[in-house]
Amino acid sequence: MAQKIQTLPGFRDFYPEDCAVRNYVFDHWRAVARRYGFHEYEGPILEATDLYRKKSGDEIVGQLFHFTDKGEREVAMRPELTPTLARMASSRQRDYKKPMKWFGIGRFFRYEKQQKGRLREFYQLNCDILGEATMAADAELIAMAVDLMRGLGFSSDDFFIRLSDRNVWLGFLEAQGVDPARAPEFLQIIDKLEREKPEVTEQKLADLGTTRAAVEAFIAEAASGSPHFQPLLDDLAARGMADFIKVDLGIVRGLAYYTGVVFEIFDMGAKNRAVAGGGRYDNLCALVSDGAADLPACGFAMGDVVIADFINETAAPKKQLLEHLSTAGAADVFVIVADEEKRADxxxxxxxxxxxxxxxxxxxxxxxxxxxxxxxxxxKARAAVIIGAEYPAVKVKDLAHRVECEVDATAMLAKVREIVASDPGEGPLLA
Amino acid sequence: MAQKIQTLPGFRDFYPEDCAVRNYVFDHWRAVARRYGFHEYEGPILEATDLYRKKSGDEIVGQLFHFTDKGEREVAMRPELTPTLARMASSRQRDYKKPMKWFGIGRFFRYEKQQKGRLREFYQLNCDILGEATMAADAELIAMAVDLMRGLGFSSDDFFIRLSDRNVWLGFLEAQGVDPARAPEFLQIIDKLEREKPEVTEQKLADLGTTRAAVEAFIAEAASGSPHFQPLLDDLAARGMADFIKVDLGIVRGLAYYTGVVFEIFDMGAKNRAVAGGGRYDNLCALVSDGAADLPACGFAMGDVVIADFINETAAPKKQLLEHLSTAGAADVFVIVADEEKRADxxxxxxxxxxxxxxxxxxxxxxxxxxxxxxxxxxKARAAVIIGAEYPAVKVKDLAHRVECEVDATAMLAKVREIVASDPGEGPLLA
Incomplete structure (x- = not known):
């Protein structure tokens, strides 16, 4: 017991100054979700481990905080929200008008090697549209992703959206004569394309009956214009967001459940990292509910760790955050007890x-x-109210402008309201 | 795999309508904490199991969701926030001006038998003042507890604060000649006084060298006026809160770490349950930091499950909640596509x-x-904007008053702002 107990590796303490940054991001996430007509929901932190096994196979279990509870249940701390959403939506899909536009902000857990941008406990914003099979839903989500970034102060100089579609790759496989049953294997190769050694990729693709040259030509061709994405691109162009979008079949997202459009918010700077990502998962609700429900769905998630790093490394978003923090948590009024006899007053x-x-x-x-x-x-109080021997006469001081006046206790309320509502940079109200 | 996966017992799904209730309570908690000058913080969900053992002994482990992680660490999902706070505050106490007024809203986990008001996963508001040893801090916390209740619509007809102090009991033990080392044992008996069979209590007290009659007389005497509590009562009376407070030594709170004033918000109705509770724990920071820090501290917690039940069972708070929900999540504007040719517009x-x-x-x-x-x-949109063949001329309709006007796309913005800001109960703006 002599050893001081510390925070577990990969877990964080949010001291007030850290929590203010967290809340700045959360408030912004909620404000954008609200403007886009999304409704907030939340699931439990702990789920049956089978919920994740069912969706992704046993391999995911290697990254879980999982255990057997006191009632002999196999349980896991959630690594993501989509399986929970699929479970919730499937079991009550008849109760909600379609499309369902839902968002959640919560904590998630992955037993991974700690590194920059990756912790064992993190927050995530999840935004999903259920019950709409057309690309109109994907477009609404991508527009929201763009506004989530712009609202934080990022511009088209800082980020863009990489847009892809797994169905387009299925067409490629068919044209190349590759067995469609091997599509998952192929998609894993594409997912690793940018990180894997070229000769390893070449070998794996040869095993499937295609080549790296064919894959790269297909990606280049799509980048220069693909009719498949036109409805989505037209929709986003109508919103004035064409500049943010790049068709890039080089991304397919790692998770097994995606079925169609996938996209990533991509940092354009030296870091070249995915800031958020998601896509369509039309089969997951049926899978999780054993066919009881069948809801087309798409969604994306943005984590708090990467976005906070990105804010801190980018001038305009960082300035916006610091401006917010300069007054967050400030007091409005400080009541000064000038005479202890008057403490009750x-x-x-x-x-x-x-x-x-x-x-x-x-x-x-x-x-x-x-x-x-x-x-x-x-x-950083805006006003001081000084309670002394002359109470109910009190002094009210505008601390930004260093001017004060004497009023009675009733007029004090109006005076304080005036000072608190005023701009501290403008001239004094009490001159 | 054929079985449908369900929510674990004692865990909840927050569908949007449930999440709206949760957010109503959270927003209220945050607003009151803000007015009282508290700063938000948060700790990790998972802590070293020793953090709880250290504070409360092995018995608490029986109620924990705990396990050994993949790195062979004994870890537990937090059952409460106070040990985390003590850990955090102790390790950086020099960085903050005293008193530190901190609050947190988060999730907690206890492996307990599910029953009304008690779930395995719940939210809690925690409010604490660190670095102030006088009753002025306890008074500020109790005032905050009263305002948390009043703001939700509860009155002095619905609840009161039971106020006690473990130090007063230590004085009683001394006067009765009971060994002070047996104080923890004695306090456990008082904690169970209202639930235990009188003869069992009598026997246990006799073992300690005192009697039930002496204990009850002491409680009655304090209830009729005790100089010990006068500074606290004077402070709360000055705030107009005297009506809410009852000195009642019958409560001592169950947790081992309390050292002084303890209190409970008590439901006055048929349920007679504690809605929130807390007290002073002047030794916990030293205990958790092995003496590295020494901060007097006090705090209390309010859970979401009991307060939500209490709201639903009490007329005025329930009405206030329902009024809030009637417009929560409503759209401001619905854009109607009258002509698909104009969808881009x-x-x-x-x-x-x-x-x-x-x-x-x-x-x-x-x-x-x-x-x-x-x-x-x-x-429940307030305004509809109708985009048809005549675009950029558009129609704006005030849906509450069923009146519409035709404007150009620029004037539309001002018109919509007017409608959204207007009171739907008042006369139409567009007549």
Missing amino acids: ALATVQRLRQEGHRVEYPLTPAKMGKQFQVAEAM | ALATVQRLRQEGHRVEYPLTPAKMGKQFQVAEAM
């Missing part, structure tokens, strides 16, 4: 100001006036 | 309205006008 004033919705602080214990003003300034 | 309009901050919906696929209006009404 000060406490009554604190409560009255809080009832008005202000964020109000005060000294819990007696302190000198000068010290109290220091604390008020450290808390 | 409709999409551009959707994006323009979203940029203005509106929650905007539209039909993903072609649909008849009447059907589109039905969907708009089902979504």
